Amino acid sequence: MKTLKYIIAILFLTGSFLACTDQNDDESLEINPVEGLFKIYEISEADHTVEIYSEKSTLTVGYNEFAIRILDKASNIYITNAALTWMPMMHMESMSHSGPHSILKNVVDNTLYKGHIVFQMAGNDMEYWDLTLKYNFNGQEVTVTQKLSVDQPADGMKKTQVFTGADDVRYVLAFVNPKEPKVAINDFQAVLYKMQDMMTFPLVENYKITVDPRMTSMGNHSSPNNQDMVYNSITKMYEGKLSFTMTGYWRINMQLLNENGDVLKGEEVTENHPESSLYFELEF
Template sequence: MKSFKFLVIALFSVITSCTIDKTDYEAEIGSEVSEYYEFRETVSFTSGNYKISIEALNGTFYKGYNELHLKITNTQTSQNISTSEVTFLPIMTAADGSKTSCPHQYNLQYDAVNKYFAGYSVFTSESVTPDSWKLYVSFTADNQKYEINKDVSVAKQSNKNLNMTTFTGKDNQQYSIALVAPQKPTVSENKLTAGIYKYNKPANAAGTFPDASQFSYSEVSGYTLKLDPRMPEPSMGNHSSPNNQDLTQQNDGLYHGVVNYTMTGNWTLNLIMMNQNGLIIKGTVVPTDFTPGVEGVKSELYIDTLF
């Protein structure tokens, strides 16, 4: 009988602890996570008779993955340009004058149905003085090439479901993983989408700035992102969930899988990234022990989420 009482008290303590943590979590976020579906103009600039407009979700560039819609309009005829060769290059200048880029689509593709040039940019940092981001855009119209640049602002990503990470793999290559969806998970099995990108180390010395070959990135092809989601909070005891699916690449170039969130709160997506040959590029297996009162061990490759 005494053993039974002790068991009841222990279970009550765990449940109470989880409830308290959940309440603290709700106080931490303060408001619901916003979902953005509308693309709005983020920045525009003109060159000659042409206006270039770039749209992003919510009209804002955020740290992390940004889908982009670029439109070119002849201001004299109000006609959209659809046959141009359009390039897009984001460059960040640091306080010491050094310049870096981020994963992006350099050659934008025209979407004839929606009438815009489609691409993306995975900004690896927000705009913080004195670091600054600038977009370099070129296009061809009427057999003339136009080259324009514009300073832009990159906002902090407040939605932790869209977090990202950058790292050096065991192959000594620089990688970035950015979460794309869901923006607002539910307590259920959620379709999980991420982009994986690699920096292409230049083969030659830099030419005239901005030399795109010095800032080149590519989508990683044929990899596997093994997934092990956990609740690492001490009160949650390294809690996991069933029915998760590893992320594999689909026709859109992104990686798709399933993450099963069994409750709201702090989750860690523990990851192991493997190349086409099954070799581990980054990541470690995490313990499966239930460890109430002890913070859960994370993989060497992980992304934290909170919803």
């Protein structure tokens, strides 16, 4: 009798485990890899469609995250391992140039590519950005180009700095996080690139960015427990801490220092010098 009870118990547990496994498999299949993103462009070719997503509904000057995938129209399945590469270009009236951008990383079962682009300037009626994509589809190399609309940030806050350092190198510094700042100690992230030529913008590693947030409308007071930004080789971003003691407008004064500690841009905030020429702006 005991043996029968054990067999029944084992069968019950096995059935419960299989039911949970099936449920978990169903849940994993239901995960949407682009949930929370905006589909900003769709490029339709004869046998496939390229979908371009962003974290924002509108591309703006500064740091923009992208996600891209390719749909096979015949099978209605997103293809894997497309070896996707990209190149953003700004077409001006007298010249053209690229902008800082990451490599595209293949994620989510190899069907989704993610990366970021830093747009240094907005487009207008005569000048515009476009994005060229190259990838493999059914064994063939395909190239497509999509014109992009890039606007100034709606809040008018300064979150991108393009400048020439004391070393005569052209730099692009762009704010990344916090996207939703709070009255607390916030994780602070930014990306730093330099201009090698009109088409090449390599990452700048192992520099340091000092951080001094000030509330200009409240006597230019600062806040405690801020941490200067240092380079993280895993995220490939500069990371530190921002302390906000109240809501309102904050000017984040910064200085860029090279590996030797030489100041390349920005000034220390003092009573006689209330702001740095290198800064970001936040209001919340």
